[in-house]
């Protein structure tokens with residue numbers, strides 16, 4: 001098998017060393033001061049790793065950059081907070097932080113898109129229109145719970161949260177039987193597709209790993225980088241045992257004996273809730289060697305990310321756990337052949353895994369009876385603060401976006417007029433109000449030129465101009481490109497420059513042509529779905545605001 005790994009990794013393989021403590025140790029150093037060469041030397045020496053390995057990570061992840069005061073404020077500049085204040089909160093929050101001798105930085109999404117604009121003061125949330133005053137200390141702190149509701153008779157993913165279904169019941173039930181095959185059979189029958197964005201059939205991934213020999217890993221992807229999505233935060237914070245049970249069932253199906261729950265650093269509470277649940281599940285014998293006396297071994301470690309949107313991509317995420325830069329790898333080989341620590345690895349989204357206990361309990365046929373031909377089952381969708389009733393909703397695939405926006409979300413607040421909805425995060429695309437009759441499904445949205453992504457719906461009203469939105473899209477691309485391939489690394493910077501140059505007016509016709517050439521190149525030649533997807537938001541936005549941008 002040809003595996004293209006960095007030289008430092010080849011070296012470590014030879015000497016049997018692993019870098020999974022690199023991000024934690026660098027994170028510790030970055031909290032005290034800006035990371036300097038001495039920190040890199042020390043961490044490399046303590047872990048017995050080449051300096052290049054540690055330095056690569058130190059210079060990549062956003063959490064490891066810059067100087068911080070003892071008090072540090074992360075201010076959200078993600079799409080939902082941008083929609084909430086048209087960006088006005090950014091300067092106000094930064095000024096309030098500076099007045100309190102705190103350092104501050106802009107981050108993309110803290111998972112409070114239903115109540116923003118949002119900031120994290122240390123690890124404490126400040127949320128709402130008066131977020132700057134909350135940072136200043138002149139307004140009461142606001143930390144709203146995530147609102148959620150079910151719009152299906154029998155919720156699948158929210159079964160435990162909304163209906164009190166008992167966690168670990170499916171795990172106990174399958175352990176006694178031919179568990180792995182049972183889970184695989186039911187997942188195959190269910191037609192479950194991954195919820196992380198690509199929509200890959202879950203059972204096929206597990207089958208591919210199951211056919212491999214030796215140590216295998218299962219990773220729950222809790223990076224949830226899409227601004228506008230907070231469903232995984234809800235699941236990890238409020239239903240962590242459901243996430244762990246889903247991981248255990250998937251591990252049984254693919255033969256993994258160890259798992260990692262990867263949680264983004266912008267979700268400190270999710271990380272704490274997952275760690276607590278792991279300890280409880282170990283104490284109860286659910287996660288252990290010989291779980292419940294079945295002869296099945298499975299245990300989980302919780303891993304905190306260090307802030308990088310691209311680290312949600314599976315090969316980048318694997319590098320991140322290995323303590324490397326979050327560079328994306330070309331595939332094949334797929335992680336199911338060669339992944340974490342060079343072993344076969346399955347990466348699944350948190351929501352995908354959370355559907356599994358219900359599927360195993362009720363059967364794959366019951367699940368596939370829900371939804372559309374190509375999109376089976378239910379989906380969590382997230383509505384941002386602009387809606388009258390923002391929050392997480394579990395809906396059946398095939399429900400129209402209009403029903404979701406108008407009936408569940410209640411339309412926009414304060415009688416505002418909707419200009420567009422961003423679907424599926426920064427890589428998904430935009431729909432105008434006239435296009436909302438489209439059914440929520442992988443195929444329905446693709447026919448409109450947008451991607452489902454992780455199911456975030458961010459509504460924009462008239463306070464945000466098309467020019468502002470275009471700049472926002474390109475700024476995100478430029479800020480978060482991992483830099484591995486040049487069409488995306490350079491294209492995202494050039495696109496940002498074009499949008500900046502246009503100011504509040506339309507692009508010149510020459511720049512419009514240049515922009516089209518840029519996105520065509522990015523779409524054709526980028527290494528991963530990040531660069532390849534940028535044409536979709538740019539083109540759909542240009543169509544909606546035709547004549548304005």
Ligand SMILES: Cc1cc2nc3c(=O)[nH]c(=O)nc-3n(C[C@H](O)[C@H](O)[C@H](O)COP(=O)(O)O)c2cc1C
Nearest residue numbers: 194195196221223224225312313314348349352529
């Ligand atoms: C730039 C980029 C960012 C991604 N971010 C996430 C993420 O935050 N969460 C996630 O589950 N998948 C993310 N993905 C998709 C993962 O690569 C992978 O397909 C997914 O975790 C697999 O899980 P699933 O099969 O359950 O969907 C991202 C992909 C790309 C290209």
Ligand code: SF4
Nearest residue numbers: 482483485488528531
């Ligand atoms: S497309 Fe962008 S994010 Fe993906 S590998 Fe290339 S530079 Fe990195």
Ligand code: FES
Nearest residue numbers: 076078081110112
């Ligand atoms: S909290 Fe700001 S976009 Fe999600």
